[in-house]
Amino acid sequence: MNSTFQYVGKDLPRIDAVAKLTGDAQYTDDLHLPGTLVGKLLRSPHAHARIRGIDVSKAEALPGVKGVVVGTDAPIRFGILPAAKDETALAIEKVRYVGEPVAGVAAVDERTALQALKLIEVDYELLPAIFDPYEALTREDVKIHEGCKEANVERRGSLEFGQVDAGFADADYIREDSFFKEAITHAPLETHVALANYRDGKLTLWSTTQVPHSVHRSISEVLEIPMDRVRVIKPTLGGGFGGKGEPFSFEFVACMLSRKCGRPVKIVHTREEVFLSHRGRHPMHMKLRTGVKKDGTITAVVFHNLLDGGSYGSYGLVTLYYSGQLLTLPYSLPAYRFDAARVFTNKPACGALRGHGAVGPRFAFEVHLDRIAADLGLDPLEIRRKNALQPNTMTLNELRITSCGFEECLEKASQAIGWEERRGKLPRGRGVGLAGGGYISGAGNAIYYNPMPHSNVNISVDRGGGVTVFCGASDIGQGSDTMLALVAGEILGVRPDAVKVVSADTDTTPVDLGSYSSRVTFMAGNACKSAALDVRGKILAIVAEHLGVAAEAVRITDGVASAKGCERTLSFAQAVVLAESKGAPIFGSGGYTPPKMGGSYRGAGVGPSPAYSFGAHAAEVEVDEETGVVKVLRLVAAHDLGRALNPLAAAGQVQGAAVNGLGEVLLESHVILPGGQHASPSFLEYKMPTMLDVPDVEPILVESVDPEGPFGAKECGEGSLHPSIPAVINAIYDAVGIWLHNAPITPEAVLEALRKRKTP
Numbered sequence: 001m002n003s004t005f006q007y008v009g010k011d012l013p014r015i016d017a018v019a020k021l022t023g024d025a026q027y028t029d030d031l032h033l034p035g036t037l038v039g040k041l042l043r044s045p046h047a048h049a050r051i052r053g054i055d056v057s058k059a060e061a062l063p064g065v066k067g068v069v070v071g072t073d074a075p076i077r078f079g080i081l082p083a084a085k086d087e088t089a090l091a092i093e094k095v096r097y098v099g100e101p102v103a104g105v106a107a108v109d110e111r112t113a114l115q116a117l118k119l120i121e122v123d124y125e126l127l128p129a130i131f132d133p134y135e136a137l138t139r140e141d142v143k144i145h146e147g148c149k150e151a152n153v154e155r156r157g158s159l160e161f162g163q164v165d166a167g168f169a170d171a172d173y174i175r176e177d178s179f180f181k182e183a184i185t186h187a188p189l190e191t192h193v194a195l196a197n198y199r200d201g202k203l204t205l206w207s208t209t210q211v212p213h214s215v216h217r218s219i220s221e222v223l224e225i226p227m228d229r230v231r232v233i234k235p236t237l238g239g240g241f242g243g244k245g246e247p248f249s250f251e252f253v254a255c256m257l258s259r260k261c262g263r264p265v266k267i268v269h270t271r272e273e274v275f276l277s278h279r280g281r282h283p284m285h286m287k288l289r290t291g292v293k294k295d296g297t298i299t300a301v302v303f304h305n306l307l308d309g310g311s312y313g314s315y316g317l318v319t320l321y322y323s324g325q326l327l328t329l330p331y332s333l334p335a336y337r338f339d340a341a342r343v344f345t346n347k348p349a350c351g352a353l354r355g356h357g358a359v360g361p362r363f364a365f366e367v368h369l370d371r372i373a374a375d376l377g378l379d380p381l382e383i384r385r386k387n388a389l390q391p392n393t394m395t396l397n398e399l400r401i402t403s404c405g406f407e408e409c410l411e412k413a414s415q416a417i418g419w420e421e422r423r424g425k426l427p428r429g430r431g432v433g434l435a436g437g438g439y440i441s442g443a444g445n446a447i448y449y450n451p452m453p454h455s456n457v458n459i460s461v462d463r464g465g466g467v468t469v470f471c472g473a474s475d476i477g478q479g480s481d482t483m484l485a486l487v488a489g490e491i492l493g494v495r496p497d498a499v500k501v502v503s504a505d506t507d508t509t510p511v512d513l514g515s516y517s518s519r520v521t522f523m524a525g526n527a528c529k530s531a532a533l534d535v536r537g538k539i540l541a542i543v544a545e546h547l548g549v550a551a552e553a554v555r556i557t558d559g560v561a562s563a564k565g566c567e568r569t570l571s572f573a574q575a576v577v578l579a580e581s582k583g584a585p586i587f588g589s590g591g592y593t594p595p596k597m598g599g600s601y602r603g604a605g606v607g608p609s610p611a612y613s614f615g616a617h618a619a620e621v622e623v624d625e626e627t628g629v630v631k632v633l634r635l636v637a638a639h640d641l642g643r644a645l646n647p648l649a650a651a652g653q654v655q656g657a658a659v660n661g662l663g664e665v666l667l668e669s670h671v672i673l674p675g676g677q678h679a680s681p682s683f684l685e686y687k688m689p690t691m692l693d694v695p696d697v698e699p700i701l702v703e704s705v706d707p708e709g710p711f712g713a714k715e716c717g718e719g720s721l722h723p724s725i726p727a728v729i730n731a732i733y734d735a736v737g738i739w740l741h742n743a744p745i746t747p748e749a750v751l752e753a754l755r756k757r758k759t760p
Contacts, residue, residue: 047676084313099276162335167300171291190238211514240476279351322357325607329438366726405640433731439719442519453591465573472512493556530590628747642714661724
């Protein structure tokens with residue numbers, strides 16, 4: 001802990017903890033306006049079909065139904081990325097996956113709304129459906145989107161850095177492997193909910209969103225309402241993980257119905273509807289080819305990736321490039337080639353999920369690296385040390401590295417698991433494994449082009465000394481409101497729990513681009529720091545004048561302003577009153593824009609970040625060779641987060657991400673069956689780790705202190721997921737001598753691999 005700080009580096013409770021524990025926190029579904037109608041969506045039963053007509057007359061005639069809307073009521077297309085505006089609020093010409101919304105109903109109660117859905121008649125012309133991404137690559141006769149120039153390929157990406165062919169020619173050993181990472185979904189506790197109220201020409205939307213600013217813009221564009229007549233509010237959110245990180249159909253439909261009915265409308269997704277909406281992890285079919293010297297030094301890497309994007313673009317363009325660009329972390333590669341394609345299939349669209357874009361490739365590369373080490377008789381820890389990225393360097397694909405604690409993460413994780421004493425020396429069926437990773441601390445480029453700061457914060461101080469932070473960033477469960485209170489409190493010298501945070505309301509808070517890509521601590525944190533310094537400067541100048549000292553001599557500590565050598569002191573509230581008496585209320589503002597970064601090549605816009613986090617995980621597993629069941633006994637998660645602003649909260653984020661990874665490697669899969677139906681559309685079938693499945697997860701916070709982060713902080717909630725999957729799989733090899741290239745692993749896959757190993 002750094003003693004130069006008052007609050008930074010101390011374990012602090014979350015400022016919303018009491019409200020959540022007592023039930024006082026207001027989630028979107030807790031809100032109710034007088035006269036609120038129940039909204040419901042009619043969803044397609046077909047994976048691919050042309051809509052020849054929709055008859056809503058019977059539904060409109062049903063007593064209690066106040067309004068029905070269809071796709072032609074809002075034909076303007078939207079999408080989270082400007083290059084992928086391929087969705088409409090409701091399907092118009094055709095449906096592209098089972099569950100796609102085609103109509104919306106508002107009624108006086110849920111029973112009536114559900115009955116009305118049954119009365120809507122949709123004339124479908126069935127079309128051939130594609131569920132295999134390899135088939136999507138070649139089927140010119142079936143176009144999921146007519147604009148695709150090549151079969152059903154949404155986008156290809158191809159990048160090359162260094163002399164790849166020469167790198168392989170210089171290698172002493174070359175290995176090739178193929179891997180598959182299945183899709184998973186976000187599974188937040190809170191489902192998707194929207195409450196819309198159109199009144200007096202102004203629309204207010206309360207929504208479970210991570211990106212209120214993007215929803216605000218999209219609602220304005222699609223419904224053709226001026227932005228100053230649209231207000232989007234994010235109440236308390238019950239988990240996001242990326243699944244609420246873009247505009248959704250239900251938000252538009254709630255607004256459309258409210259405008260049509262003249263009454264508030266609320267739409268609440270069932271759990272099955274959340275699964276159908278998806279936007280989760282892309283299934284990835286990956287191939288790796290790597291050349292190394294005898295000592296393990298990497299000479300060249302080639303990576304091929306086929307991404308199954310589902311039915312719409314979503315974040316897919318970013319996912320495609322992240323999957324290749326971030327593979328270079330956390331190692332120094334002299335030559336690298338990346339080729340990838342994202343294809344459309346007749347499944348729910350894939351999007352962004354914790355660790356977006358980099359989880360599958362990291363799993364593949366870390367297992368691939370262990371296989372190379374085994375082939376050459378090298379220690380997996382040593383091969384990682386030898387190729388480790390260094391601080392204050394530039395990767396070959398022009399990612400600017402500032403702080404980097406990767407080697408320290410390797411050391412601490414390996415020591416904690418007892419690597420030297422235990423690897424290869426445990427009883428059969430027990431083993432340890434290691435893996436590394438790296439991730440971004442916010443995207444270096446805005447999600448849509450604009451010359452404005454990526455994050456803005458305003459801070460006001462009232463006459464009683466109360467401090468209020470206004471920020472458009474969304475607290476999605478990760479604790480960003482507490483981070484803002486901590487940053488403001490540290491600068492102003494007041495307790496963080498005395499700071500009020502107003503976030504994610506487009507009428508009262510300045511623009512923040514949203515909670516995605518681990519950007520909030522770094523970007524909103526820096527904006528908050530600037531705003532607090534603005535306020536502090538105004539207060540200190542007045543206090544210094546009052547005390548007759550230089551402004552540099554004034555300190556505010558625990559809410560008391562003082563100066564060395566001066567006996568007089570002022571409470572923070574007195575200082576504020578004194579400052580305000582000079583003629584203006586105390587107010588400050590700050591913004592953050594990343595420095596210009598990234599290369600000039602096509603595709604260079606995705607991957608650059610103002611800072612990168614790094615990590616290493618070490619796992620201990622037990623494998624039952626009779627049943628194929630794998631049990632993780634222990635997981636050590638060392639994570640370089642720059643500086644731990646709040647170690648208690650940071651450790652929780654590291655643990656949570658690591659457990660997320662354990663679910664992905666052992667249990668979770670978002671599988672669409674032939675015909676387009678979801679294989680597990682509820683928490684009964686979709687298996688996730690429970691408290692009985694989670695081992696002891698030991699978080700180790702490595703503080704590299706980034707020169708550009710707020711007080712040196714970087715991200716810690718996403719990057720600490722990536723190494724957990726390969727660490728487990730590498731530990732399985734140490735335990736029973738088998739390699740597994742598909743995730744999630746299943747007992748059947750373990751038994752099959754054991755059988756093959758024993759077969760001559």
